[in-house]
Each structure stands twice: as structure tokens, then as C-alpha cells.
Amino acid sequence: MALDMRYFEEMEAKIPRGKVRTRFAPSPTGYMHVGNLRTALYTWLIARNAGGTFILRIEDTDQTRQVEGATELIYRTLAECKLDHDEGPDVGGPVAPYIQTQRRDTYGKYARLLVEKGHAYYCFCEKTESEEDAGDFDRGEDPCRELDPAQAQARVDAGEPYVIRQKIPREGTTTFHDAIFGDITVENKTLDDQVLIKRDGLPTYNFANVVDDHLMGITHVVRGSEYLSSAPKYDLLYRGFGWEVPTYVHCSPVMRDAQHKMSKRHGDPSYEDLKAQGFLTEAILNYVALLGWSPRGELAEREIFSLEELAQAFDLEGMSKSPAIFDLDKLTHFNALYLRAMAPEEFARVAEPYIRQSVKNPALDAAEIAALLQARCEKLTDIPEKVDFFDALPDYDVNLFANKKSKSTLDSSKEMLSAAVGMLANLPNWKPEMIHDSLAGLAEGLGVKNATLMWPVRIAAAGKAVTPGGAVEICHILGREETVRRLKLGLEKLS
RNA sequence: GGCCCGGUGGUCAAGCGGUUAAGACUCCGCCCUUUCACGGCGGCAACACGGGUUCGAGUCCCGUCCGGGUCACCA
Numbered sequence: 001m002a003l004d005m006r007y008f009e010e011m012e013a014k015i016p017r018g019k020v021r022t023r024f025a026p027s028p029t030g031y032m033h034v035g036n037l038r039t040a041l042y043t044w045l046i047a048r049n050a051g052g053t054f055i056l057r058i059e060d061t062d063q064t065r066q067v068e069g070a071t072e073l074i075y076r077t078l079a080e081c082k083l084d085h086d087e088g089p090d091v092g093g094p095v096a097p098y099i100q101t102q103r104r105d106t107y108g109k110y111a112r113l114l115v116e117k118g119h120a121y122y123c124f125c126e127k128t129e130s131e132e133d134a135g136d137f138d139r140g141e142d143p144c145r146e147l148d149p150a151q152a153q154a155r156v157d158a159g160e161p162y163v164i165r166q167k168i169p170r171e172g173t174t175t176f177h178d179a180i181f182g183d184i185t186v187e188n189k190t191l192d193d194q195v196l197i198k199r200d201g202l203p204t205y206n207f208a209n210v211v212d213d214h215l216m217g218i219t220h221v222v223r224g225s226e227y228l229s230s231a232p233k234y235d236l237l238y239r240g241f242g243w244e245v246p247t248y249v250h251c252s253p254v255m256r257d258a259q260h261k262m263s264k265r266h267g268d269p270s271y272e273d274l275k276a277q278g279f280l281t282e283a284i285l286n287y288v289a290l291l292g293w294s295p296r297g298e299l300a301e302r303e304i305f306s307l308e309e310l311a312q313a314f315d316l317e318g319m320s321k322s323p324a325i326f327d328l329d330k331l332t333h334f335n336a337l338y339l340r341a342m343a344p345e346e347f348a349r350v351a352e353p354y355i356r357q358s359v360k361n362p363a364l365d366a367a368e369i370a371a372l373l374q375a376r377c378e379k380l381t382d383i384p385e386k387v388d389f390f391d392a393l394p395d396y397d398v399n400l401f402a403n404k405k406s407k408s409t410l411d412s413s414k415e416m417l418s419a420a421v422g423m424l425a426n427l428p429n430w431k432p433e434m435i436h437d438s439l440a441g442l443a444e445g446l447g448v449k450n451a452t453l454m455w456p457v458r459i460a461a462a463g464k465a466v467t468p469g470g471a472v473e474i475c476h477i478l479g480r481e482e483t484v485r486r487l488k489l490g491l492e493k494l495s
Numbered sequence: 496g497g498c499c500c501g502g503u504g505g506u507c508a509a510g511c512g513g514u515u516a517a518g519a520c521u522c523c524g525c526c527c528u529u530u531c532a533c534g535g536c537g538g539c540a541a542c543a544c545g546g547g548u549u550c551g552a553g554u555c556c557c558g559u560c561c562g563g564g565u566c567a568c569c570a
Contacts, residue, residue, distance in 0.1 A: 027570050062569055127568060163568055181500070190498050190566085198568040205570045229499055229565040252501080258562065290519090291507065300509050301518045320508080323563060327506050330520045340533075375533040386531095406529080439529090454529035462530090470529040 003112055011106070015217040016094055020052025022220045024078075024085070025209070027059040028070030032077045032271045034262050034326060035224065035254040038288045041310075042251060042319075043222040044083040045289075048311035055216060056088030058099045059209070061202045077271055080281055082307055087216075095216045100208050107203035110211050110241070111164045111196050119240030120196055121145055122152040122162045127199070142193060164197040166207075166233060166240075174232040178248045179220075179316045186232050194233055206230060210237045213246060222249040249316065254291055255325045262326055274331075278354075278381030282306070283335040291324045304337060336378035347374045354383035359390045368477050372469035389462045390477065393486055396463040398493045406451035413456035414494040419446065420457050421487045430480045436472045460490025 024040045026032075047054040056078065058071060075090065087093025097103055114120040123144040144152070145167065156162055168191045175185040196207035203211070213221055228250045238245045253261045262268040269277065274284055286305055295302060295313050305313065339347065348370035355366045355373070369387055377383055388394075401413035408416075423442055427434055443453040458471035461483055467474060475483040 025570095029570085059570070065569070123568095165568095184499070186498065192566075195568045200568080202568090204568070209570090224564095225500075226564055227570095232499095250500095253563080255563085261563085287507095294508055296509080303507095303519060322501050324508090325506060327520070330507065333520055336533095372532095376531070403530080436529095443529095449529095451529055458530060464530090466531045468531070470531090472529075 003109070003116060007109060008113065011215055014095055015215060016053070017217060020047055020050035020219050021055060021217050022047040022052065022222060023055040023057050023213070023216060023218050024083075024222075025057040025059050025212075026074055027062065027065070027205075028067060028074065029065055030067030030070040030073060031264050032073060033264060034269070034271065034274075034288060037077070037081070037271050037284075038254060038292060039222060039224060039251055040078065040083055041081070041285060041289055042249070042293070042314075043220075045311055045314040046220050046222065046249070046316070049314045052219070053086045054084070055093065055218070056085040056090075056098065057212060057216070058089055059205060061100050061205060061208055063101075063200070063202070073272075081271075081285055100212065101202070103208075103212065104202060106215070107208055107211055108197060108201065111203070111207065114166075114196070114237075114240055115149075115164065117240055119167050119236070120164050121147065121167050121193075122156055123165045123193075123195075124152075124155060124160055124162050145193065161199055163195045163199055165193040166196055166237065168193055168233065168236060174235055176231050176235040176245070176248065178228070178231070178250050180250055180319045180321060181228070184228070184231070188232075191233055191236075194230075206233065207237070210234050214238070214241070214243050218246055220247045220249055222251065225250040225252050249319070252292060252320060252323045254288075255323045257325060261323075268326075278379030279331065279335050280338050280380075283338040284331065286310075286338075287331045287334045291326065292320050293318045294320070303334075304341075332378045339377065339380075340375055342374070344371060344374065351377075351380060351383060354380050355387055357384040358388040361391050363479065364390050364477055368473075369468075372473055376468045386468050389464050389467065393489065394463040396459070400459045400463075400465055401456050401490075401494065403455050406455035407449065408452050408455040410494060412448070412452060413459075414491065416446070416448070416453045416456045417460055417487055417491050417494065420453065421484055421491065424475070424480065424487070425484050427480070430476065432472055432476045435475055439472065456490065457487065460487045 022043045024043045026036060026040075044054050046052070056074075058074075060066060071089075078085065085091065087095070087098065089098045092098075111120060115122065121144060123142060125142065125144060142165070144165075169188045171188060173185050173187050174191070175183055177183050194206055195204050197203055212218075231248060231250070235245055256262045256266060256268050260266060264270065271284065275281070285307065286303075289305065289310055290303060293314070294300070295305075296315070296318050299313055342350075345367075348367040351370040351373055352366045355369050359366065359369065369390065373383055373386065377386065398410065402409050419442060420439065423438055424435070427438060439453060439457065440450060443450050446453070454471040458467065458474060459465070461471060461474045461478060463486075469477075478486070
């Protein structure tokens with residue numbers, strides 16, 4: 001059966017041209033790790049920076065690794081991160097479908113085309129089992145490579161199982177160009193005749209990727225640097241078809257430490273995990289963007305970028321060649337910066353659920369508590385343990401009342417507290433200014449520095465050495481009645 | 496092991512032949528202060544090593560060492 005050349009012409013005709021087109025092409029394995037997210041981000045940034053098109057393609061050619069709900073996780077994550085795609089399985093587009101298993105027929109046709117062109121061949125060898133010990137595996141000379149084409153075709157037609165392999169030249173070298181790494185040359189004899197079409201009829205990643213990237217008009221192929229060593233084979237594929245080679249952008253990995261990539265297996269956090277740990281999406285994206293890319297020139301010292309600003313500033317020049325270690329401390333710092341930069345109302349909104357985890361009493365104002373927290377937490381998950389004293393006074397040690405720096409002793413505390421209780425109980429109102437001014441006035445009247453009075457009041461009110469906010473704020477939130485009660489309790493402790 | 500790639504403070508990094516080698520995180524001091532934070536100021540700390548090339552090398556070349564990737568009918 002002859003190949004229908006019109007099919008290929010029609011496919012070619014559909015390819016959009018003239019604009020930058022990039023694609024994020026995850027396989028749905030149920031997990032968005034940080035390196036993946038960063039690749040998606042860079043891919044999106046390249047498209048947006050150029051006013052181009054960003055495409056989502058699902059690479060599900062490995063039927064044994066399908067994970068339920070994995071595709072949904074990808075959609076959800078991209079949406080949450082605001083990495084919007086212009087074309088994809090859910091929104092369609094000019095080169096649909098965008099799911100590889102739905103393109104299955106296409107790959108077979110192109111593989112046959114490549115066989116005709118002499119750059120691929122049918123292989124009937126038994127599947128080799130012993131590849132596990134990847135030490136020194138050599139497939140050796142494949143007899144199928146030199147099979148007579150007509151004969152091979154006859155065996156295929158007779159229903160004999162086969163795979164299609166790429167026919168790599170035995171001699172010479174192949175040089176390809178990468179936008180980050182520059183020109184890379186390898187000897188062809190180090191390249192193997194990789195499988196293009198598997199025995200089950202589905203394409204391998206290596207083949208599907210090349211065919212789809214071409215047919216979808218992808219101009220910049222962004223992927224992890226683990227594909228760098230297969231890139232010459234992809235180049236040979238493009239050339240075999242007579243296609244234009246896209247710009248390769250191979251990104252160095254995100255590492256857990258100097259010798260290990262971030263991985264699920266080692267319990268390294270995924271995007272979802274980080275969210276659950278109290279990190280903000282914006283902070284994660286900002287941090288991750290700078291792990292492997294940095295602005296140059298004028299912007300070289302800048303670290304805080306919104307997505308829009310990143311899209312504006314992004315360039316391939318700033319991409320790093322070496323692996324980068326993921327540093328939770330620095331992400332935490334970015335998160336703290338984002339938290340502090342939020343409008344107070346916005347912060348109160350996101351903080352409230354965390355506050356309510358330990359402050360159940362509805363009489364206590366969450367927004368007012370949030371105000372104390374904004375400069376004092378780096379992650380939202382820091383919140384609950386910081387505000388636990390509002391609901392219930394901890395059973396604290398009386399020695400907390402002694403503090404050298406504040407010139408506070410057990411004796412002075414007793415005196416300060418009894419003066420404060422009397423005064424606070426009779427304040428004309430319970431406004432923060434009133435509490436503050438009266439307490440400050442009292443300290444002045446007693447001839448002590450503010451801290452000497454404020455320290456025991458805060459300790460008695462909170463029962464903790466370290467608290468968000470000072471005596472005035474805490475008393476105000478607690479309310480007069482509860483404040484007076486706690487101060488009296490403190491007094492009892494001291495006597 | 497073969498092939499490919501990388502190597503500036505503990506971490507992320509700027510640097511593209513001439514700089515006192517930026518900046519950020521971490522850590523440590525000091526100031527501010529009603530505890531803690533925030534904020535401000537200051538400090539510790541780096542060009543893996545050896546050869547070249549050059550008047551001059553973190554920057555260019557070679558070698559060594561170290562690290563990573565890859566060598567699947569996985570992606």
C-alpha cells in the first residue's frame with residue numbers, strides 16, 4: 001500500500017507560522033514537581049515575551065504509567081499559576097488534537113514516510129530484556145537494519161510484530177545548536193538506532209515529540225537538560241524529514257542537593273506540597289523563576305518580579321547552564337516579602353483561616369490579629385501557634401515576669417500589675433490609644449520606663465515570652481474583662 | 496565505563512580581558528523598640544586545581560579533579 005502524500009501536504013498546510021509558538025508537554029504522571037513547574041514557567045515566558053502562543057500538549061504515550069486525575073492536576077496547577085495556554089486539549093486550536101494518544105495514526109504514517117526516505121527501518125528482533133544493568137549495554141549490529149525494504153514490508157504485511165527504528169548514520173558527526181549551551185557536536189557512532197514506534201503501535205516520546213513539535217509549529221522546544229544527549233538524534237530526525245529544526249532550550253535541573261535532582265521519591269516538595277506548607281503561588285513562581293534565570297544589566301539586582309514583569313524581562317541570555325539547588329530558606333524569604341507586600345485587608349483574608357485554627361472565640365477580631373501577624377510570619381502556616389494564647393491563657397512560669405532588658409523583676413511586676421489592673425478596669429473606653437496613653441502615663445507617674453510596666457502586663461495578658469504585638473495590642477484584642485481577669489491571675493501567681 | 500554538559504562565598508547569582516569580584520538568602524553584631532518581628536546600618540564568607548595565551552585572566556585555550564546528565568519498545 002503506497003503512502004498517501006496528500007495527507008502530509010494537508011498536515012503541513014495546517015501548521016501556523018510566523019509567530020513564536022512554545023509548548024508545555026507534560027506526561028500525566030500525577031505530580032507537578034518544582035522542576036516541571038519551572039519548565040512550564042520558562043516555556044510560558046518565552047511565548048509571552050515574544051507575544052507568541054503557548055500550547056499545552058499531553059504526552060500520554062506510555063499506557064502503563066497513566067495516573068488517574070493527573071491531567072486535571074496539570075490544568076489546575078497551570079490555572080492557579082496563571083500560566084494560561086492558548087491552545088490545548090480543553091480549548092482546542094488549529095492543530096488539534098493535543099493529546100498524543102489521539103494522534104496515534106499520525107505517528108505511524110510519519111514513521112512509514114521516514115522508512116521510505118531511508119532514515120528508519122522495521123526491526124523484528126525480540127525485545128531485549130537485560131537492559132536493566134545499564135552498565136555496558138551494546139545492542140550490537142541489528143540485522144534488520146540491512147533488510148531488503150520489500151522483504152521487510154512483506155513481513156509487516158504478514159502480521160509479524162515489529163518496531164520501527166531510526167537509522168542513524170554510522171560515520172561522521174552531528175552538530176546541533178542549543179540556545180543556552182551553544183553548539184554541541186557528537187560522533188554518530190555514539191548514537192543508537194532508537195525505537196520510534198513501539199510494538200504496541202504507539203510512538204516513543206522521542207518520536208512523538210519531534211513529529212508533534214513540527215506539526216504544531218513549535219519554534220522553541222523547551223525541556224530539561226536530560227534530553228540534551230538525545231538532541232542530536234532529534235536533529236537527525238528533523239533533517240531526515242527535511243524539516244526546519246526549532247530552537248532548542250535545554251534547562252538545567254533543579255536539585256535537592258549537590259548530587260540529587262528534586263524528586264518525589266526523596267520526598268521533595270511538589271508545587272502542591274509547597275502550597276500546603278503555606279507558600280503563596282506568586283512567591284513560588286518568583287523564586288523558581290530565579291532558580292536558573294537571572295536578569296542582566298539594569299535589572300541585575302532585582303529579585304521581586306510579578307508574572308507580567310517576568311514576561312517583560314525574560315530572555316534566553318539570562319538562563320543558567322549549571323544546576324541550581326532549591327533552597328527552602330530563600331523561598332521562605334520570598335514568601336515573607338510577598339506576605340508583607342499584601343494590602344492589609346488582603347492579608348487578613350488569607351490569614352483568617354489560619355488564625356481561626358487556634359482562635360475559635362468569635363469575639364476576638366481576626367482582622368485585628370492579622371494586622372499583628374503580617375510582619376511577623378513568613379508562611380501562613382506559622383500563624384496558628386503564634387496566636388494560640390488568645391483563646392486560652394497558657395499555664396506559664398512565673399519567672400517569665402523577670403526580664404533584665406526591661407528592668408522587670410518579680411517584685412516590680414507585682415507592683416506594676418496591681419497599678420495597671422486598677423487603672424485599666426476604670427478606663428473611660430477601651431480604644432487602643434486610650435490603653436496606650438494611660439499605660440504610658442502610668443509608667444511615667446511611677447517613674448519607670450515603659451518597658452518595665454509593659455513587660456509584665458504583656459506577660460500576664462498572654463502568658464508567653466514572645467508574642468505578636470505588644471501589651472497594648474493584646475489587651476485591646478482580649479477586651480477589658482478578659483484583660484483584667486488575666487492580669488489578676490498574674491498577680492496571684494506573683495504573691 | 497563511553498559520550499555530552501557544567502564548576503564565582505554554605506545557597507541563588509552578577510561579571511563577558513583591566514572592578515576594592517555586585518546583589519539576595521543564611522549566620523553574627525549594632526540601632527530602633529513595649530517582647531518578638533518589621534525596618535535601618537555593619538560584618539563573616541568565593542573565582543576547584545595545574546599549565547599556557549596576553550602587558551594584564553574569574554573571564555580565552557589545554558589538562559587534572561569534582562559534580563551532573565545520558566547510554567529503555569519511560570518520558
